[in-house]
Amino acid sequence: xxxxxxxxxxxxxxxxxxxxxxxxxxxxxxxxxxxxxxxxxxxxxxxxxxxxxxxxxxxxxxxxxxxxxxxxxxxxxxxxxxxxxxxxxxxxxxxxxxxxxxxxxxxxxxxxxxxxxxxxxxxxxxxxxxxxxxxxxxxxxxxxxxxxxxxxxxxxxxxxxxxxxxxxxxxxxxxxxxxxxxxxxxxxxxxxxxxxxxxxxxxxxxxxxxxxxxxxxxxxxxxxxxxxxxxxxxxxxxxxxxxxxxxxxxxxxxxxxxxxxxxxxxxxxxxxxxxxxxxxxxxxxxxxxxxxxxxxxxxxxxxxxxxxxxxxxxxxxxxxxxxxxxxxxxxxxxxxxxxxxxxxxxxxxxxxxxxxxxxxxxxxxxxxxxxxxxxxxxxxxxxxxxxxxxxxxxxxxxxxxxxxxxxxxxxxxxxxxxxxxxxxxxxxxxxxxxxxxxx
Amino acid sequence: xxxxxxxxxxxxxxxxxxxxxxxxxxxxxxxxxxxxxxxxxxxxxxxxxxxxxxxxxxxxxxxxxxxxxxxxxxxxxxxxxxxxxxxxxxxxxxxxxxxxxxxxxxxxxxxxxxxxxxxxxxxxxxxxxxxxxxxxxxxxxxxxxxxxxxxxxxxxxxxxxxxxxxxxxxxxxxxxxxxxxxxxxxxxxxxxxxxxxxxxxxxxxxxxxxxxxxxxxxxxxxxxxxxxxxxxxxxxxxxxxxxxxxxxxxxxxxxxxxxxxxxxxxxxxxxxxxxxxxxxxxxxxxxxxxxxxxxxxxxx
Ligand SMILES: Nc1nc2c(ncn2[C@@H]2O[C@H](COP(=O)(O)OP(=O)(O)OP(=O)(O)O)[C@@H](O)[C@H]2O)c(=O)[nH]1
Ligand SMILES: [Mg+2]
Numbered sequence: 001x002x003x004x005x006x007x008x009x010x011x012x013x014x015x016x017x018x019x020x021x022x023x024x025x026x027x028x029x030x031x032x033x034x035x036x037x038x039x040x041x042x043x044x045x046x047x048x049x050x051x052x053x054x055x056x057x058x059x060x061x062x063x064x065x066x067x068x069x070x071x072x073x074x075x076x077x078x079x080x081x082x083x084x085x086x087x088x089x090x091x092x093x094x095x096x097x098x099x100x101x102x103x104x105x106x107x108x109x110x111x112x113x114x115x116x117x118x119x120x121x122x123x124x125x126x127x128x129x130x131x132x133x134x135x136x137x138x139x140x141x142x143x144x145x146x147x148x149x150x151x152x153x154x155x156x157x158x159x160x161x162x163x164x165x166x167x168x169x170x171x172x173x174x175x176x177x178x179x180x181x182x183x184x185x186x187x188x189x190x191x192x193x194x195x196x197x198x199x200x201x202x203x204x205x206x207x208x209x210x211x212x213x214x215x216x217x218x219x220x221x222x223x224x225x226x227x228x229x230x231x232x233x234x235x236x237x238x239x240x241x242x243x244x245x246x247x248x249x250x251x252x253x254x255x256x257x258x259x260x261x262x263x264x265x266x267x268x269x270x271x272x273x274x275x276x277x278x279x280x281x282x283x284x285x286x287x288x289x290x291x292x293x294x295x296x297x298x299x300x301x302x303x304x305x306x307x308x309x310x311x312x313x314x315x316x317x318x319x320x321x322x323x324x325x326x327x328x329x330x331x332x333x334x335x336x337x338x339x340x341x342x343x344x345x346x347x348x349x350x351x352x353x354x355x356x357x358x359x360x361x362x363x364x365x366x367x368x369x370x371x372x373x374x375x376x377x378x379x380x381x382x383x384x385x386x387x388x389x390x391x392x393x394x395x396x397x398x399x400x401x402x403x404x405x406x407x408x409x410x411x412x413x414x415x416x417x418x419x420x421x422x423x424x425x426x427x428x429x430x431x432x433x434x435x436x437x438x439x
Numbered sequence: 440x441x442x443x444x445x446x447x448x449x450x451x452x453x454x455x456x457x458x459x460x461x462x463x464x465x466x467x468x469x470x471x472x473x474x475x476x477x478x479x480x481x482x483x484x485x486x487x488x489x490x491x492x493x494x495x496x497x498x499x500x501x502x503x504x505x506x507x508x509x510x511x512x513x514x515x516x517x518x519x520x521x522x523x524x525x526x527x528x529x530x531x532x533x534x535x536x537x538x539x540x541x542x543x544x545x546x547x548x549x550x551x552x553x554x555x556x557x558x559x560x561x562x563x564x565x566x567x568x569x570x571x572x573x574x575x576x577x578x579x580x581x582x583x584x585x586x587x588x589x590x591x592x593x594x595x596x597x598x599x600x601x602x603x604x605x606x607x608x609x610x611x612x613x614x615x616x617x618x619x620x621x622x623x624x625x626x627x628x629x630x631x632x633x634x635x636x637x638x639x640x641x642x643x644x645x646x647x648x649x650x651x652x653x654x655x656x657x658x659x660x661x662x663x664x665x666x667x668x669x670x671x672x673x674x675x676x677x678x679x680x681x682x683x684x685x686x687x688x689x690x691x692x693x694x695x696x697x698x699x700x701x702x703x704x705x706x707x708x709x710x711x712x713x714x715x716x717x718x719x720x721x722x723x724x725x726x727x728x729x730x731x732x733x734x735x736x737x738x739x
Contacts, residue, residue: 058715094599099582122603236443250462267459296490309459
C-alpha cells in the first residue's frame with residue numbers, strides 16, 4: 001500500500017497564530033460536485049481536503065485501515081466522503097455527503113454528490129443550495145450523457161459558477177490535446193446553458209495535480225489551481241439585495257403580561273433589505289403598513305438583509321399569518337394561480353397530467369393540479385420533445401399547473417427562493433418534483 | 440454599504456430558520472438535550488428564534504445514569520434560567536423494566552441502550568419531531584443526514600432512501616406513526632460552535648475547560664475515574680490536567696490533556712488540533728459503521 005505523506009506535525013497552522021478576528025469575517029462558499037459515475041468526484045474532494053491539510057489524523061488512519069482491508073493500492077481518499085456501508089461495499093456514492101473546510105481566505109461547505117443516474121435526486125439535493133458546481137469529466141471518456149444531464153441541472157438550478165475539472169489526466173499522459181478537445185466539446189454544448197461563468201482545469205484527483213498544488217506534469221497549463229479558483233471567485237453579488245421578499249414563517253405571540261400586545265412576524269429575508277420606517281404591503285391581502293421594528297432575540301436592528309432570519313413588527317394590527325409575504329408597494333412579485341415551470345422529476349411514478357400534488361413554495365402550502373406537459377428535454381441534444389411528452393424518473397421538462405391559491409413568486413432566474421417550489425406525492429408524502437418558475 | 444453576512448451569522452440564520460420551521464410544521468416537537476455543547480447551542484438558538492415568547496419545545500434528556508455531576512448541575516440551571524420544560528427518559532428505568540439488558544465487561548456502555556429509551560419516550564409523549572444537535576462534520580454517517588430526517592414507524596433511518604431536500608423547502612409531511620429528527624446545526628463545525636459561543640458570551644459547563652481530574656489510560660484515551668467504569672487491575676489512576684472536547688456518557692467520553700482555560704484558549708486549541716472530537720469516543724470505535732448502525736435503529 002502506498003501511503004500518502006501524512007502531515008503529522010502541523011507546523012504551518014501553529015506558526016500562523018490563529019487570528020480570531022479574521023476568522024469572524026470570512027465569506028462562505030457552498031459548492032457541489034457533479035459528473036458521471038466514477039469520474040472521480042469523491043476522490044477529488046478527498047484530495048482537496050488532504051492537500052489543504054483539512055484531514056484529521058484519526059480520519060486518515062481510519063480510511064487507510066479500510067483501504068488496506070479492501071486491498072487497495074492507494075489510500076482511497078473517496079472514503080472520506082463515501083461514509084455509508086453500502087457506498088463502501090459498492091465503491092460508489094449513493095447520497096450527498098457534506099464536508100467542511102476553510103483556508104485563511106474562505107470557509108467552504110462541500111456537497112459531494114453521486115454520479116449514478118439512479119441517485120440523480122440526491123445530486124439535485126446537493127446542488128440546489130450551491131454557489132458553484134465542480135463538474136468532473138473523465139479525460140478518457142470526454143463529455144458523456146451524464147455530464148450533460150448534470151450540467152443542465154446545475155444551470156437550471158441557477159448555479160452561477162461552474163468549474164469543469166478534466167480528471168484522470170495521469171491516464172492520458174497529461175496530454176494537452178486531450179484536454180483541449182474536451183474543452184472544445186464542452187464549450188460547444190455549453191453555449192445553450194444559462195450559466196456563463198465556466199472555468200476549465202486539467203487535474204488528477206488521484207495524484208493531486210492542479211487541485212491544491214500546481215502540476216509538475218502539465219507545464220503547458222497556465223491557468224489556476226482548483227483551490228485558488230474556489231478561494232478567489234467573486235460571489236458577493238450573487239445575492240439579490242434589491243427586491244424585498246419577506247415570507248412570513250411564524251407569528252410570535254408570547255403568553256406573558258409583559259409582552260401582552262407583542263406580535264412579531266418571524267422569517268428569513270429571501271431577498272432585499274428591510275428597515276424600520278419602511279412602507280410595506282402584505283400579500284395576498286394587499287394591506288399596507290409601516291415597519292415599526294426589526295429585531296432578533298430582543299435586539300433591535302437598523303436594517304436587515306438576505307439571508308438574515310429576523311422578526312418584524314408593524315405599526316398596525318393587521319391579519320397576517322404563515323405563508324403571507326411582506327413586499328414593497330412599488331416592487332411586487334407575480335401573483336398567480338397559473339404557473340409555468342421547469343421540473344426535475346424524482347419519482348419512479350411518472351408525473352401525471354391532471355394529477356394533484358401538494359405544493360410547497362416559500363412558507364406556503366397549497367395543492368396543485370398539473371395542466372399540461374409542454375415538453376421534455378432531450379438531454380443529449382437539448383431539443384424539446386413536444387410530441388406526447390411524458391416525464392418520468394430523472395427527466396427534465398416544462399409544465400404548467402394551477403394552484404388552489406395564488407402564489408407570490410418571481411422567475412427563478414431572478415430569485416432562487418421565491419422562484420422555486422417542490423411537489424409532494426399526497427399518498428406517500430415524498431418529495432417528487434423540484435420546480436423552477438419560468439420568466 | 441455592502442450587505443455581507445459573515446459565516447457565523449449565516450449559520451445562525453439558517454439554524455433559526457430551521458427551528459422556526461419545526462415549530463410551524465409539527466404539532467408536538469421536542470429538543471433532545473444531552474448537556475453537551477451542541478445541544479446547549481441548539482437550545483440558545485431556539486431561545487433566539489422565538490424571543491420574547493418561550494421556547495415552544497420541551498427539553499428531553501435521555502439519561503444513561505452515567506453522567507458527570509457537572510452536566511446535571513448545568514442542565515438544571517439552564518432549564519431554570521430559560522424557564523423551559525424538562526423531560527427525563529431514564530435508561531436505568533428501561534433496564535429495570537426489562538426493556539433492555541445491561542452490557543457486561545470492562546467496556547460495557549449504555550450508549551446503544553439509549554435508543555430504546557428514546558423510542559419509548561417518543562411514543563409515550565407522541566413527539567412528531569425531535570430536534571438534535573448532531574453536526575455533519577462529526578462523523579461520516581452524520582455527514583449524510585438531511586436537516587429534516589424522516590423516520591419510519593419503527594424509528595428507523597433509511598440512509599439509502601432519503602427524501603430529496605431542495606433549497607430551503609423542508610418537507611415535514613408524514614404518515615401516521617412516523618416521525619422526524621431535525622438537525623438545525625448540521626452545517627456547523629466544532630470551530631464554528633466555539634467561535635459562536637465566545638461571540639455570544641454563553642456560559643459553558645466547567646468540564647469543557649481545563650481542570651485537574653483523576654483519570655486512567657485505556658485504548659488511547661484518558662477516561663475519568665468513575666464508579667460506573669470497572670477498571671482492570673493493570674490500569675492506574677493518575678491526576679492530570681484535562682478538559683473534555685465532547686461531553687456524553689461518562690463511560691465513553693475521553694478527556695484531552697489540555698491547559699485551555701478560556702473560550703479563547705479553546706478556539707486556539709480547536710483550530711490547531713489534528714484529531715477529530717469524536718476521536719476520543721469509544722462508542723464510535725466499536726466498528727467501522729457503528730454510528731450508521733445505531734442511527735438505523737433509531738439513535739440520535
Ligand atoms: N488514475 C486515476 N484514477 C482516478 C482519478 N480520480 C479518481 N480515480 C479513480 O476512479 C475511481 C472512481 O473514483 P470516485 O472518486 O469514487 O468517483 P466518483 O465520481 O465519486 O463516483 P460516484 O460518486 O459513484 O459517481 C476510483 O477507483 C478512483 O481511485 C485520477 O485522477 N486518476
Ligand atoms: Mg463519489
